[in-house]
Amino acid sequence: MCGIVGFTGKQSAAPILLDGLKKLEYRGYDSAGIAVMDGNTISVSKVRGRIANLCEKTGDGASVPGSTGIGHTRWATHGAPTEENAHPHLSNDGRFAVVHNGIIENYMALREELIRDGYRFQSETDTEVIVHLIEMYYRGNVRDALIKTANRLRGSYALGVICSEEPGRIYAVREASPLILGIGMEENFFASDVTALVNHTRNVVYLEDGEFAELSGDEIRIFDCTGREINKKASRISWDVQAAEKGGYDHFMLKEIMEQPAAVKAAIAPRIKNGKIDFDELGGLVSELPEIRKIVITACGSAYYAGCAGKYALERLCRIPVETQLASELRYSDPLIDGSTLLIVISQSGETADTIAAMKECKSRGARTLAVVNVVGSSIASLADYTVYTWAGPEIAVATTKGYTTQISVLYMLALFFAERLGRLGEDAGGLIGQLQALPRRIQQAIDMNPSIPALAMKYHESRALFFIGRNTDYAVALEGALKMKEISYLHAEAYAAGELKHGTIALIEEHQPVIALCCNPSVMEKTLSNIVEVKSRGAEVLALTFRNNHKILSAADDLLFIPDADALFSAVIEIVPLQLLAYYVAKANGCDIDKPKNLAKSVTVE
Ligand code: AGP
Numbered sequence: 147m148c149g150i151v152g153f154t155g156k157q158s159a160a161p162i163l164l165d166g167l168k169k170l171e172y173r174g175y176d177s178a179g180i181a182v183m184d185g186n187t188i189s190v191s192k193v194r195g196r197i198a199n200l201c202e203k204t205g206d207g208a209s210v211p212g213s214t215g216i217g218h219t220r221w222a223t224h225g226a227p228t229e230e231n232a233h234p235h236l237s238n239d240g241r242f243a244v245v246h247n248g249i250i251e252n253y254m255a256l257r258e259e260l261i262r263d264g265y266r267f268q269s270e271t272d273t274e275v276i277v278h279l280i281e282m283y284y285r286g287n288v289r290d291a292l293i294k295t296a297n298r299l300r301g302s303y304a305l306g307v308i309c310s311e312e313p314g315r316i317y318a319v320r321e322a323s324p325l326i327l328g329i330g331m332e333e334n335f336f337a338s339d340v341t342a343l344v345n346h347t348r349n350v351v352y353l354e355d356g357e358f359a360e361l362s363g364d365e366i367r368i369f370d371c372t373g374r375e376i377n378k379k380a381s382r383i384s385w386d387v388q389a390a391e392k393g394g395y396d397h398f399m400l401k402e403i404m405e406q407p408a409a410v411k412a413a414i415a416p417r418i419k420n421g422k423i424d425f426d427e428l429g430g431l432v433s434e435l436p437e438i439r440k441i442v443i444t445a446c447g448s449a450y451y452a453g454c455a456g457k458y459a460l461e462r463l464c465r466i467p468v469e470t471q472l473a474s475e476l477r478y479s480d481p482l483i484d485g486s487t488l489l490i491v492i493s494q495s496g497e498t499a500d501t502i503a504a505m506k507e508c509k510s511r512g513a514r515t516l517a518v519v520n521v522v523g524s525s526i527a528s529l530a531d532y533t534v535y536t537w538a539g540p541e542i543a544v545a546t547t548k549g550y551t552t553q554i555s556v557l558y559m560l561a562l563f564f565a566e567r568l569g570r571l572g573e574d575a576g577g578l579i580g581q582l583q584a585l586p587r588r589i590q591q592a593i594d595m596n597p598s599i600p601a602l603a604m605k606y607h608e609s610r611a612l613f614f615i616g617r618n619t620d621y622a623v624a625l626e627g628a629l630k631m632k633e634i635s636y637l638h639a640e641a642y643a644a645g646e647l648k649h650g651t652i653a654l655i656e657e658h659q660p661v662i663a664l665c666c667n668p669s670v671m672e673k674t675l676s677n678i679v680e681v682k683s684r685g686a687e688v689l690a691l692t693f694r695n696n697h698k699i700l701s702a703a704d705d706l707l708f709i710p711d712a713d714a715l716f717s718a719v720i721e722i723v724p725l726q727l728l729a730y731y732v733a734k735a736n737g738c739d740i741d742k743p744k745n746l747a748k749s750v751t752v753e
Pocket of ligand 1: 446447448449450492493494495496497498501544545546547633747748749750
């Protein structure tokens with residue numbers, strides 16, 4: 147959580163920092179601040195709430211002179227979202243300012259030690275120990291002070307530091323939190339995410355754990371944790387500035403929903419060669435496949451639900467048992483995992499703390515690890531034995547949409563790829579690949595064939611609770627449909643396996659209770675139809691998601707959402723689209739802050 151930026155060059159720093167923070171606001175949005183250096187003077191501006199408040203306070207940066215600075219947008223962990231707890235934090239002597247993304251686990255002990263040594267604390271944050279440690283260790287050399295400070299810290303941190311003794315210089319330190327350097331012309335940058343850099347440069351360097359950088363307008367120097375200077379190759383960001391803009395849509399979420407046909411195509415098309423699935427990045431894994439006895443999929447939130455949806459295709463096609471486990475549970479479960487396990491880790495951001503911890507736990511037990519990740523150069527991508535990128539492009543809305551559908555698309559392709567390499571793919575391989583290739587078109591159809599969604603949203607937006615039901619692949623999609631609804635519209639929404647209704651949940655059904663029934667899997671359709679009839683006879687209003695020609699469901703339901711005909715094995719990525727749109731329009735009708743729902747942040751980098 148939290149986003150940090152840094153700039154040094156000839157231009158005025160504050161407007162550049164504010165612009166960068168706006169791009170990172172999805173990472174946290176409860177308070178914000180900048181520290182700008184003008185000559186040897188550091189001035190700090192902080193606010194509660196959004197970056198817009200900081201822009202207002204500083205006249206869009208005009209009231210803060212100086213061409214070197216650091217900035218922060220916060221998702222509070224230690225201490226309430228107040229101005230005092232907002233970053234940057236200053237050292238007692240006013241010489242250093244620090245911004246931090248991450249958590250310092252041993253901050254209590256360090257805080258007590260520093261207080262004993264006479265340091266005064268202004269905030270309740272874990273971060274403040276860092277700036278006092280830097281002051282304590284500073285003997286005229288910032289680099290040495292940073293190394294000594296980093297050696298005392300346990301936890302995760304991406305740090306930005308300025309020192310009034312060194313005008314024109316910014317420092318960036320990385321340990322288990324993302325940090326990227328941007329290389330400009332006579333100006334240089336750092337940021338938690340490339341979205342904050344693309345307005346200025348496409349040339350970036352991904353810092354790795356234990357590395358730190360010293361940036362001035364003319365040069366970037368990078369060091370390892372011992373202070374030894376190292377050379378790192380720059381990478382080029384391939385997507386353009388518009389990819390991180392709203393492009394005429396009211397919200398990033400709506401834009402990202404509409405981008406799904408293209409995003410899924412980008413995930414699938416380059417990996418189909420001569421009528422076969424090919425993953426260049428998995429060359430080494432192919433020879434190990436016969437040793438795999440079990441696949442475990444781990445992730446959090448929607449990424450976990452993507453795993454739940456993908457599991458069906460992997461099991462059906464590869465005939466290997468697949469378990470799905472929440473990363474937050476797996477990490478503490480003493481898992482039965484060894485060298486015969488393939489761990490598939492799914493993450494849009496590649497920075498989710500629980501997912502990283504679960505992955506490390508399973509790696510230490512000998513599992514081979516395959517990461518399905520969107521953000522290039524992220525921690526999970528670097529930690530995995532094998533990484534498959536989803537190529538969804540930047541996803542800004544906190545509620546994932548194209549991130550989720552591209553993750554499932556990659557799982558479908560992995561299922562086909564593994565099955566083919568294991569010799570377990572039947573004669574219909576061509577037909578299955580054809581189904582995959584049709585997904586982008588069918589997602590577009592699912593968008594086009596549901597013009598009634600805004601009107602349906604007006605019918606349901608004041609409901610006290612919404613129940614999503616489905617079986618098999620439909621149940622997996624129901625889980626994500628309910629999460630989408632609750633996280634952006636704040637309606638209570640819960641998914642139930644339809645067959646479980648009679649085991650308790652049906653007690654909640656009363657007159658006019660909305661039930662959203664997913665009926666897209668022919669193998670269980672009749673069963674779900676029975677559940678629809680049962681809830682309807684107890685007064686429920688049923689909104690069914692199904693095919694246009696599915697007459698039995700059409701006549702049983704009160705309202706309808708449609709998907710085009712598709713093989714149920716691969717239909718999750720189509721089914722979810724009308725449910726994303728429904729959640730979007732319900733949230734809009736409720737006046738919610740759709741791209742930045744309350745209490746959430748895009749990447750959950752703390753436990
Ligand atoms: C989904 O809309 C959420 N924002 C959340 O559940 C998310 O999917 C989860 O935190 C996992 O994030 P990741 O994919 O970046 O690891």
